[in-house]
Amino acid sequence: MLGLKPLHPRYLLAIAAGSVMVLLSGSLWIGPAAEPGLATVALLGAGTMLLLGGLALRRAWLETASAKRTLEEAIEALPASVEIFDESDRLVAFNRHLLEIYPHMSTDFKRGVRFEELVRKSIAQGGVPAAKGCEEEWLAQRLAARAASRKSPAEPLLQNVHEGRWVRIHERHTRAGGIIGVRMDVSDLIHEQQRLAASKAHLQAFVRTTPNGVLTLDVDGHVLALNPAAEALFGFAANELVGSHIDLLFGIWMGARLSPQALVASPQEMTARHRDGQEMTLLLSVAEVKTETAHSFVCIITDLSERKRQEVALQEANAQLAKQSITDGLTGVGNRRYFDQLLQQEWQRSARHGHPLACIMVDIDHFKLYNDRYGHVAGDECLIRVAELLRACAGRSGEAVCRYGGEEFVLLLADCDLAGAQVVAQRCLDSIRLAAIEHEASPLRRKLSLSLGVAACVASPQGDAVSLVEHADAALYAAKQNGRARLVCSEQAA
Ligand SMILES: Nc1nc2c(ncn2[C@@H]2O[C@H](COP(=O)(O)OP(=O)(O)OP(=O)(O)O)[C@@H](O)[C@H]2O)c(=O)[nH]1
Numbered sequence: 001m002l003g004l005k006p007l008h009p010r011y012l013l014a015i016a017a018g019s020v021m022v023l024l025s026g027s028l029w030i031g032p033a034a035e036p037g038l039a040t041v042a043l044l045g046a047g048t049m050l051l052l053g054g055l056a057l058r059r060a061w062l063e064t065a066s067a068k069r070t071l072e073e074a075i076e077a078l079p080a081s082v083e084i085f086d087e088s089d090r091l092v093a094f095n096r097h098l099l100e101i102y103p104h105m106s107t108d109f110k111r112g113v114r115f116e117e118l119v120r121k122s123i124a125q126g127g128v129p130a131a132k133g134c135e136e137e138w139l140a141q142r143l144a145a146r147a148a149s150r151k152s153p154a155e156p157l158l159q160n161v162h163e164g165r166w167v168r169i170h171e172r173h174t175r176a177g178g179i180i181g182v183r184m185d186v187s188d189l190i191h192e193q194q195r196l197a198a199s200k201a202h203l204q205a206f207v208r209t210t211p212n213g214v215l216t217l218d219v220d221g222h223v224l225a226l227n228p229a230a231e232a233l234f235g236f237a238a239n240e241l242v243g244s245h246i247d248l249l250f251g252i253w254m255g256a257r258l259s260p261q262a263l264v265a266s267p268q269e270m271t272a273r274h275r276d277g278q279e280m281t282l283l284l285s286v287a288e289v290k291t292e293t294a295h296s297f298v299c300i301i302t303d304l305s306e307r308k309r310q311e312v313a314l315q316e317a318n319a320q321l322a323k324q325s326i327t328d329g330l331t332g333v334g335n336r337r338y339f340d341q342l343l344q345q346e347w348q349r350s351a352r353h354g355h356p357l358a359c360i361m362v363d364i365d366h367f368k369l370y371n372d373r374y375g376h377v378a379g380d381e382c383l384i385r386v387a388e389l390l391r392a393c394a395g396r397s398g399e400a401v402c403r404y405g406g407e408e409f410v411l412l413l414a415d416c417d418l419a420g421a422q423v424v425a426q427r428c429l430d431s432i433r434l435a436a437i438e439h440e441a442s443p444l445r446r447k448l449s450l451s452l453g454v455a456a457c458v459a460s461p462q463g464d465a466v467s468l469v470e471h472a473d474a475a476l477y478a479a480k481q482n483g484r485a486r487l488v489c490s491e492q493a494a
Pocket residue numbers: 330363364365366367368369371375376377378379380383405406407480484
């Protein structure tokens with residue numbers, strides 16, 4: 001596509017014919033005036049010179065043509081689009097890649113056409129999306145930049161052409177004043193950059209808005225960057241933490257200097273401290289990022305402090321609930337459900353170890369009269385008082401006081417035989433007597449008194465725990481029958 005052609009052989013023939021003509025006419029003209037031999041030699045010499053000159057000219061043209069062909073092939077073989085403009089900015093040569101980049105201009109690339117004209121046509125056919133709506137202004141800037149580049153080499157231009165293709169244009173001025181332009185199709189590169197920019201923007205949006213703290217660390221554990229959630233979590237501004245070692249946040253609690261490599265494992269719960277000194281429980285997940293050019297660690301931090309607080313509160317609530325479910329609401333001692341569970345439990349234990357188990361049934365004497373005399377609320381207070389006294393009498397480990405129902409209580413004494421239970425029962429009687437609670441309606445010295453039935457046994461695996469209670473209850477009945485304010489020990493082993 002270069003614009004020069006070799007000299008055609010017919011021109012050389014014309015030169016030769018002209019030489020012969022000159023030779024003949026010269027000999028005719030000189031003939032009469034000069035010595036014929038000398039004139040003929042002179043003319044023959046001149047003709048020969050002309051002929052030789054023509055042959056040399058032909059060889060030069062042939063060499064030029066060959067050089068141009070080589071150049072043409074070289075330009076064509078280049079992987080980029082190449083165009084050459086002369087000093088008047090007219091197209092002199094170009095290769096087929098130019099047509100591939102601008103297929104809509106395939107008929108416009110002709111030798112001799114001016115650069116400005118080509119750009120105008122390309123703009124008109126939508127080949128320069130950036131120029132849309134400001135065609136003249138864009139063209140003027142492009143031409144000005146091209147002219148300015150004559151003085152100093154310009155930076156490569158990145159231009160979006162049709163169908164989302166991108167070309168990088170390098171233009172260099174030749175010494176003769178022309179311009180050589182090289183256009184490289186960098187669409188793949190630009191599209192990759194665009195994809196990367198999009199995913200980077202997504203990632204940044206996520207990191208900015210996630211409620212999780214995100215820290216990046218270098219291989220030695222120094223903070224490279226952190227997100228707003230991490231700033232809020234630790235109470236430090238990003239510029240205060242960047243460059244610091246993560247020991248500042250975690251290490252003080254670990255005892256040893258932390259290494260990010262050691263943290264790359266399954267998420268682990270760690271204790272850290274907020275700037276204000278408050279301790280936090282955090283879940284830390286660390287991932288290693290290793291590429292050809294980068295090596296760092298990304299830490300995702302979840303604040304578990306609130307969840308921990310809620311867990312503790314829930315545990316406490318559950319424990320409270322569990323306690324309430326086995327506690328008598330009025331007196332605070334164990335309720336009937338608790339007693340039934342405990343009885344089974346202790347019965348099994350007694351059966352296993354062969355240790356005795358004792359039960360004391362306690363009933364307030366003439367409590368109906370107490371209620372009648374002092375009212376139900378006072379009756380409640382009286383029940384609370386009696387429960388306190390009983391608890392004080394049977395408060396060691398293995399001893400339990402429960403409300404059996406109404407004004408009746410029951411004491412279960414693990415590892416305690418009848419004699420031991422009798423001692424406890426007597427302590428209860430004494431305690432109530434010493435408390436001297438007014439009971440004006442009671443025929444028994446006008447003081448509150450208790451009746452107690454005591455039973456004990458070594459449980460047998462086949463036996464029924466309830467039999468122990470029944471014996472204690474029978475003993476209580478006997479105490480009531482025998483005048484109240486006393487204890488009776490069951491004579492029967494359960
Ligand atoms: N204030 C109050 N009274 C209760 C409660 N539970 C049961 N009582 C009362 O306790 C009394 C029990 O009466 P009784 O079973 O006749 O027995 P008692 O009057 O103590 O006579 P003895 O047991 O034979 O000495 C009833 O009046 C019930 O109303 C309670 O939670 N609070």
